[in-house]
Amino acid sequence: MNLSFFDQFSSPSLLGIPLILISLTFPALLLPSPGNRWITNRLSTLQLWLINLITKQLMTPLNKKGHKWALILTSLMIFLLLINLLGLLPYTFTPTTQLSMNLALAFPLWLATLLTGLRNQPSATLGHLLPEGTPTPLIPALIMIETTSLLIRPLALGVRLTANLTAGHLLIQLISTATMALSSTMPVVSILTFLVLFLLTILEVAVAMIQAYVFVLLLSLYLQENI
Amino acid sequence: LLKDTKLMDVKLGQLGTWLAMRDFTPQGILGAMRRGYDRYYNKYINVRKGGLGGISMVLAGYIVLSYMWSYSHVKHDRRRKYH
Numbered sequence: 001m002n003l004s005f006f007d008q009f010s011s012p013s014l015l016g017i018p019l020i021l022i023s024l025t026f027p028a029l030l031l032p033s034p035g036n037r038w039i040t041n042r043l044s045t046l047q048l049w050l051i052n053l054i055t056k057q058l059m060t061p062l063n064k065k066g067h068k069w070a071l072i073l074t075s076l077m078i079f080l081l082l083i084n085l086l087g088l089l090p091y092t093f094t095p096t097t098q099l100s101m102n103l104a105l106a107f108p109l110w111l112a113t114l115l116t117g118l119r120n121q122p123s124a125t126l127g128h129l130l131p132e133g134t135p136t137p138l139i140p141a142l143i144m145i146e147t148t149s150l151l152i153r154p155l156a157l158g159v160r161l162t163a164n165l166t167a168g169h170l171l172i173q174l175i176s177t178a179t180m181a182l183s184s185t186m187p188v189v190s191i192l193t194f195l196v197l198f199l200l201t202i203l204e205v206a207v208a209m210i211q212a213y214v215f216v217l218l219l220s221l222y223l224q225e226n227i
Numbered sequence: 228l229l230k231d232t233k234l235m236d237v238k239l240g241q242l243g244t245w246l247a248m249r250d251f252t253p254q255g256i257l258g259a260m261r262r263g264y265d266r267y268y269n270k271y272i273n274v275r276k277g278g279l280g281g282i283s284m285v286l287a288g289y290i291v292l293s294y295m296w297s298y299s300h301v302k303h304d305r306r307r308k309y310h
Contacts, residue, residue: 007300010300019296019297022296026289029264029285030282030285032268032272032273035273041272041274041275041277042276042277043272043277043281086286086289089286089289089290089293090290090293090294091290091293091294091297091301092289092290092293093296093297
């Protein structure tokens with residue numbers, strides 16, 4: 001059987017039941033609903049603090065109409081954050097390494113921001129295609145460039161998330177393979193490689209969180225322009 | 228009544244009848260899952276000074292589940308010399 005390093009990204013299934021379903025719904029188990037006590041347990045307090053922080057951060061730049069998006073943006077952020085972080089545990093499957101899923105998340109949301117803008121304020125939305133103060137000869141070229149930049153946004157959103165996570169997981173697997181292979185022949189080099197692996201894991205934790213944030217932040221930015 | 232005894236109090240000989248009397252409808256299964264979740268939640272997480280162990284057990288269970296799910300794929304890697 002031809003084994004490659006990309007096998008960790010194939011969607012595993014047992015008796016025809018894909019693991020992706022469990023990987024997608026498992027984060028919900030980690031977020032209990034707080035109940036109606038005044039002081040909740042530590043997990044619920046942490047969760048409430050995090051959600052308040054995220055919502056405030058995302059909703060401050062938006063006007064009143066944009067606050068309707070609070071629920072979907074915050075839940076998207078928590079979803080991506082938990083999925084990315086859970087993917088760093090051994091043997092787990094990260095659904096966000098699949099391009100299909102990220103595009104499925106990015107494309108409809110981006111399209112929603114675009115259509116909101118086109119519907120409510122069409123001239124202002126189209127006006128974004130030409131930044132203020134450009135010299136007149138440049139106008140045709142700039143409009144083409146801005147249109148391409150606009151149309152490529154969902155692709156960029158999806159591919160950015162996929163590429164970052166996939167690359168991180170792949171690097172971890174490669175370096176850990178190197179560490180194991182070197183440990184029998186040259187232990188000192190193996191220890192150095194292990195150090196690299198340790199630092200890389202810390203980076204991966206950070207990347208997991210940052211990528212979720214960037215995804216949602218860019219979406220809220222596209223929303224700001226259009227709402 | 229046999230129906231109301233808990234699992235730990237059921238004699239071995241009565242195990243078959245006890246199992247047959249359990250509720251295996253979708254509502255029954257969902258109710259059992261909800262009860263299990265509530266038991267775990269109220270014992271380990273919904274306490275005054277819940278610690279790291281509460282979620283760690285859940286995550287460890289998730290790792291074990293993922294290992295079981297991908298075992299058939301991973302078992303080829305064990306005795307391989309070149310990965």
